[in-house]
Amino acid sequence: MTDRPVVIKAEGIGKRYVIRHKRERLSNSKFKERPANVFKRESREDFFALKDVSFEIHRGERVGIIGKNGAGKSTLLKLLSRITEPTYGRIELTGKVSSMLEVGTGFSPELTGRENIYLNGAVLGMSKKEVDEKFEKIVEFSEIGRFLDTPVKRYSSGMYVRLAFSVASHLEPDILIIDEVLAVGDQKFRQKSLDRMKEIASNGKTVLCVSHQMNVIRDLCDRVIVLREGRIVFDGGTEEGIKFYTEEIKSCGQEFFDLRESKRPHFVKVRTPAESISILNENERAAGTDKSLKFTLRWKALDDLQKVKLRLVVRFADETNAGIALSDAICDAEKNKTYEHTFSFDTSNLFPGDYSAAITLYQSDSQGGSDYLDHVDKALTFTVYELQGRDKSVIYNHQFWGHVRLADLVVTE
C-alpha cells in the first residue's frame, strides 16, 4: 500500500467556528446552567470542529471516516472538497477531486431530466463533452426511461434520487468524496448504488467515505479513520476501526431518553407523542442476570384512540436490523391524558452487543395496515450482555451470523 503515491496529504489542519449565542428568555433550568452568561446580550464562543488533523492517503485507498455526530466528519469532507477553508494547516490533493456531499445538488425542478443531467454534470465539474459521452449510461442506470423529458418536479422522490445519483456516479475523478450518499432510494436501488460505488472504488480510484452505516463502511472501505471531537483517535484497518467505534458508542450509555424533541418522520401525523423512555434494569441495562429489558414509556394522547399498540424495531450498533417486537393493544386512550406503561422485552435471543430501537405507536386497521400515531427512530439504546451460565465457547460474529440466536438444534435420532 505504502509504495503508491500519496494523493491526499493533510498537515495539521484545524477548523474553527465562531458560535454566537443570542440572549434568550431564560427558563429556570437554563439560569442554573449558565449563570455567567445571563447578563450578556450576545456571547461568542470558539468551537473547533477539527483540531490538528494529519493523515496521508495513498492512491487507490478506500478510506471510511466514522465518528459520532459532531465529531468533525462533515467538516473534514467540506475542507477536502474546498467548500470552506481550514483555519490553519494545509491540504495537498493530487488529481481531480469530485465530491458527492448531497445527491441532486443544483437540480432545478423546472428543468427536464435531460436538462438537469447537463446542469448537474456541469455543477459537478463535467464538461459538456464528458456528459455527452456518458449520457446513455447515465439514463440507463437511473431507470427513468420515458420520463427523460419531463420536468423533474413531477418526478417521484425515488426517480429524482436515482437520476441524481446516476449523474454523480458517472463522474470520473481521481479522488471521490462521498457523504452518506448511499442512504438513498429503495432497497434495490441502494444495493445497485452500493455495487456501483464498489465498482468505482475497485478501478483504482481513491475513495473517501463518511457513513453511519457500518455495513457500508465494511463493504466499501479498506481503511478506517475514527474521529472524536475533531481529532483522529483511530487510523487503521476496517474491522478494528469499526470495533473501536462501537466500543466508543458503548461507553456512553444512558438510562433515560427524552423523546419530546426527537425528530419525527414527516409522514407521521403525531397523535400520541412519546415523551420519554426510561430503562429499569439495574446495573446492566439488559440481560446479564436479567433476561429481559424492562422499560417505561411515557406518552400522551391528543385524541380519543382505540387499541393503541407499540412496536419496537431493534437495530444493531452498525444500523443493520435485528428484528421486530410487537405488543398487543396497550389500552384505549382518552384525549389529553398522559400514560405510562412498563414493558418487558425478552433479549435472550439477541447476541451480545449494542442495540438501538425505534419505537412506533400505532393502530391496526381491519386490512392489516397500520396507522402511525408516533414514531421515533433510535428512541432508546441498550446493551445486551452475555447471559450468565451460557455456553461461552462461541464468539459471536454479527457480520456473518446476524444478531439473533434462533432456537437450539436438537438431535432427534
Added chain:
Amino acid sequence: MQKTVIEPGGKNMQYWRDIWRYRGLAANLARRDIIVRYKQTLIGPGWAVINPLVQMVIMSFIFGTVAKLPSDGNAPYQVMVYTGLIAWNLFARGLTVASSTFISNADLLKKVYFPRLIAPLGQSAALLADCLISLIILFVLMGFYRFAPPWQRLIFLPLLIFLTLLLGFSAGLFLAPSNIRNRDLNQIIPFLLQVGQYVTPVVYSFAYVTSTMSRKAALLYILNPAAGVINAFKWCLLPENSFHLPSFLISLIWISLLLPLGILRFRKGERTFADLV
C-alpha cells in the same frame, strides 16, 4: 497530474484557471435561468417585454405628456424612455443578481466547489437574453413611430450593453459579501434602485435635465456612476442625443474602481461564506 493546495487565507492560485475550466457551468447556469424564467408562463419571453413596456407607457405619460419635458431632440418621448429603461434594467438587474448570489445560490455553494464568481457571471449573462428581446421590441417601436436610429452608431451598442452590465455586475460584487450575514441589504437594494432610476437619465433627457441645473448640481448629478453610461447607451440609439464625454468618463472610472474592488471583496466573502450562512 493536477495538484491542488488548500490553505487558509484563500491563497489559491488556481482560482482563475478554475474559472476558465468551469466556463461550461456558467453557460449552464445562464441557460437554467433563461429556461426557468420563461417556462411555465403562457407567453414565454413576453414577460421580459411587458414589464418595461408598461413602465414606458406610464413614464412617458407622466414625464412627456403631463410634465411636458422635452425628449432627446426629435426622438418620440416613448422611444427615448424605452431606450433608457432597457439600459437601466440591464444595470439594475445585473446589480441585483450579483449582490444576491450568495443567497440565491446558497444550497449550491454549500455543497459543491466551483469558483464562486461563476454563479453571478452565468446569471448576468442570462440577462443579455432579455436585453436582446427588449431591443427587438425597441426597433418595432421605432418602426411604429417612423423613427430611424443612427445606424452608424449601432456598432457601439454591444460595447455599451457590456459596459452597462459590467457596471451593475461590479457594484453587485462589491455589495454581495454584505448580504451574507445580514440580509438587510437585500431589502435596501430594490429601494435604492427605485430611487436611483430617477436620479439617472432613464425616463428623461440627460441634456435637458442638466441644462436646468446649476453647475454644481450638474457636477454632482454626473458623479452618479450610472448616469454617463446610460446616457451613452441612449446615444447609440437616438440620433439627437448629444454624447456627454465627462459623464461617460466618470462612469468608466467607476467601473475601473468597482470591478477590482468588487472582485477583491467578493473573493474575501466567498472564503467565509460557507461557515456563516
